[in-house]
Amino acid sequence: MKIAVCVKQVPDSETRINLPAPAAELDQSGFTRILNPYDAYAVEEAVRIKEAGEGVEVTAVTVGPATVKETLKKDCLAVGCDKAVIIDDPALKGADEAAVATVLAAALKRDAYDLVLFGIKAIDDDSGQIGILVAQKLGLPHVSTITRLELGDGKLTAHREIEGGKEVVEASLPAVLTCQKGLNEPRLPSLPNIMKAGAKPMETVTCADLGIEVPAAKVKIKQYAPPPARGACKLVEADDPAAAARELARLLNEEAKVI
Amino acid sequence: MPNIAVFIEQRGGRFKKVAWQMLSEAKRITGAAGGEVWAVCLGADPSAEAARYGADKVFTAADDAFTDYNSELWGAALANFCTATKPDLLLLGSTAMGKDLGPTVAAKLDCACISDAVGLTFADGWTVRRPIFAGKCYIDVEPQTPLAVVGIRPNAFVLAENPGAGTAETFDAGVAGLDPGAKVTRSEASAGGKVELTEAEIIVSGGRGIKGPENYQLIEKLADALGAAAGASRAIVDAGWVEYSHQVGQTGKTVAPNLYIACGISGAIQHLAGMSSSKCIVAVNKDANAPIFKVADYGVVADLFQVLPALTEEVIRIRS
Ligand SMILES: Cc1cc2nc3c(=O)[nH]c(=O)nc-3n(C[C@H](O)[C@H](O)[C@H](O)COP(=O)(O)OP(=O)(O)OC[C@H]3O[C@@H](n4cnc5c(N)ncnc54)[C@H](O)[C@@H]3O)c2cc1C
Numbered sequence: 332m333k334i335a336v337c338v339k340q341v342p343d344s345e346t347r348i349n350l351p352a353p354a355a356e357l358d359q360s361g362f363t364r365i366l367n368p369y370d371a372y373a374v375e376e377a378v379r380i381k382e383a384g385e386g387v388e389v390t391a392v393t394v395g396p397a398t399v400k401e402t403l404k405k406d407c408l409a410v411g412c413d414k415a416v417i418i419d420d421p422a423l424k425g426a427d428e429a430a431v432a433t434v435l436a437a438a439l440k441r442d443a444y445d446l447v448l449f450g451i452k453a454i455d456d457d458s459g460q461i462g463i464l465v466a467q468k469l470g471l472p473h474v475s476t477i478t479r480l481e482l483g484d485g486k487l488t489a490h491r492e493i494e495g496g497k498e499v500v501e502a503s504l505p506a507v508l509t510c511q512k513g514l515n516e517p518r519l520p521s522l523p524n525i526m527k528a529g530a531k532p533m534e535t536v537t538c539a540d541l542g543i544e545v546p547a548a549k550v551k552i553k554q555y556a557p558p559p560a561r562g563a564c565k566l567v568e569a570d571d572p573a574a575a576a577r578e579l580a581r582l583l584n585e586e587a588k589v590i
Numbered sequence: 591m592p593n594i595a596v597f598i599e600q601r602g603g604r605f606k607k608v609a610w611q612m613l614s615e616a617k618r619i620t621g622a623a624g625g626e627v628w629a630v631c632l633g634a635d636p637s638a639e640a641a642r643y644g645a646d647k648v649f650t651a652a653d654d655a656f657t658d659y660n661s662e663l664w665g666a667a668l669a670n671f672c673t674a675t676k677p678d679l680l681l682l683g684s685t686a687m688g689k690d691l692g693p694t695v696a697a698k699l700d701c702a703c704i705s706d707a708v709g710l711t712f713a714d715g716w717t718v719r720r721p722i723f724a725g726k727c728y729i730d731v732e733p734q735t736p737l738a739v740v741g742i743r744p745n746a747f748v749l750a751e752n753p754g755a756g757t758a759e760t761f762d763a764g765v766a767g768l769d770p771g772a773k774v775t776r777s778e779a780s781a782g783g784k785v786e787l788t789e790a791e792i793i794v795s796g797g798r799g800i801k802g803p804e805n806y807q808l809i810e811k812l813a814d815a816l817g818a819a820a821g822a823s824r825a826i827v828d829a830g831w832v833e834y835s836h837q838v839g840q841t842g843k844t845v846a847p848n849l850y851i852a853c854g855i856s857g858a859i860q861h862l863a864g865m866s867s868s869k870c871i872v873a874v875n876k877d878a879n880a881p882i883f884k885v886a887d888y889g890v891v892a893d894l895f896q897v898l899p900a901l902t903e904e905v906i907r908i909r910s
């Protein structure tokens with residue numbers, strides 16, 4: 332069985348964005364980069380399937396510049412992925428979700444996988460689209476936002492989170508899944524495994540190698556803007572906490588008119 | 591003149607509120623720019639409500655295929671609808687269903703797909719505003735295809751009634767004979783039947799300041815008094831005090847209620863990521879320097895064990 336895990340390197344969740352006024356570009360050069368937290372659930376799930384079965388091979392696939400290699404090594408290969416494929420092409424700079432999905436679909440088609448795992452969303456663009464777009468491009472069934480997975484013979488059963496409950500979905504293999512927190516608890520890489528990961532194969536390809544042209548963007552970013560400013564905080568002063576609570580309730584009722 | 595199609599989500603015949611918010615906003619746009627607002631629903635007839643919020647036309651496909659949600663069938667149905675009617679935009683709520691369906695439809699139509707939008711402007715084409723980096727930055731984007739599929743964050747748009755007599759039409763979804771590779775076999779509601787976080791107008795959240803799982807009921811009591819949903823920081827989810835479905839933040843739910851009350855939550859950047867676009871934010875924290883006060887509109891610097899019971903009591907009094 333061949334499993335692919337599509338992973339993205341993203342700025343750390345602590346990242347502060349310094350954008351005092353709207354601008355055509357956002358300088359992201361100084362950001363610390365990590366594996367997208369949701370992709371860690373996808374990697375862990377793939378590795379668990381490998382450990383539970385026989386003849387399972389796990390490949391991490393990413394579209395990104397050469398600087399993704401550190402993340403691939405530490406957070407994918409060192410925790411159990413067997414190899415990595417990087418699609419690195421200068422023409423992909425500024426690619427939108429549809430373009431990245433097209434490129435990923437080409438790479439996944441080339442190597443024909445039985446199962447393709449994604450995170451539910453990347454915490455930089457917050458799109459949550461790429462797994463589903465890729466499934467459609469490959470003509471494969473998908474189950475999104477999964478919190479539990481059981482593999483059977485030629486099929487799978489997954490739980491997906493919905494408002495106020497869950498859906499149980501059955502799908503035939505090959506299939507595409509997008510992984511959500513709750514699916515598993517990702518392990519951390521050990522130092523010896525990080526050292527050993529350096530010996531695992533990492534292939535870098537361009538769009539031309541995959542036999543495709545870089546697709547035109549379907550969405551263009553016009554500008555980046557700071558979030559709307561919030562007013563100052565009004566501290567509720569009172570003699571004791573109970574009085575403060577009553578005063579707060581009054582303010583919310585009469586001033587803010589929200590209760 | 592732009593025509594805007596709005597997907598009216600239903601499960602078990604119950605419609606999602608975000609649908610009426612989207613109709614309200616679409617009507618505001620077509621009111622100024624001309625064009626029509628079309629409500630599209632699979633598996634139920636939303637005519638009465640849709641007309642109240644200004645839909646000019648209501649399209650329904652009442653096929654048996656739409657009893658349960660299925661990405662492939664529902665995606666094909668909406669793609670067929672768009673191919674036949676050619677709207678400028680197809681709006682879907684950013685709900686569990688909408689987030690699954692939007693990219694499915696967009697891929698079938700090979701068109702632009704924009705997630706979790708909070709603003710739409712029409713002037714020589716569309717500009718769509720959406721948060722990225724968990725709300726630390728916004729982008730204005732322009733779709734480059736004649737049709738764009740746009741996900742709309744719940745509570746981003748204000749409800750406005752626009753009663754009119756919309757025409758009702760049925761359409762052929764064209765899904766007969768499709769055999770999807772994935773099917774929902776069962777759905778389960780989680781215990782409680784409480785107000786759902788992403789749709790809630792008021793949320794009361796608790797963090798590590800509540801000290802232990804046994805005290806989460808303080809949060810739930812205030813939430814019940816307010817008709818609110820109960821949320822949580824990741825700290826108490828990871829500690830196993832409450833379920834993950836309550837988590838608000840960068841790796842939890844993104845919410846934008848009218849009122850968000852954070853109790854014993856420090857306001858880490860990852861928590862703020864999920865709630866900082868709430869309209870009114872209240873913080874109850876005994877540490878006056880907690881970062882949550884930087885985004886709060888009202889703050890109480892005190893012990894939550896003393897504040898919450900009194901607040902719950904006062905809310906019950908005001909609301910009765
Ligand atoms: C990749 C990543 C993703 C993350 N995603 C999320 C996310 O989605 N959501 C999230 O919430 N966090 C997330 N976090 C975690 C985040 O960084 C914080 O650790 C977390 O939000 C802290 O939770 P807290 O505010 O409940 O706890 P603490 O930071 O410990 O704060 C507790 C607060 O309670 C106050 N307090 C204590 N006792 C009382 C009392 N008696 N009365 C009143 N106040 C009291 C204290 O003054 C303090 O401010 C993420 C972190 C990482 C690295």
Ligand SMILES: Nc1ncnc2c1ncn2[C@@H]1O[C@H](COP(=O)(O)O)[C@@H](O)[C@H]1O
Nearest residue numbers: 337338394449450452453458459460461
């Ligand atoms: N550049 C990329 N390379 C590989 N996988 C990606 C890339 N961008 C996104 N993904 C995958 O798609 C998921 C959803 O991303 P997004 O749609 O961008 O929010 C992520 O969690 C990854 O699994």
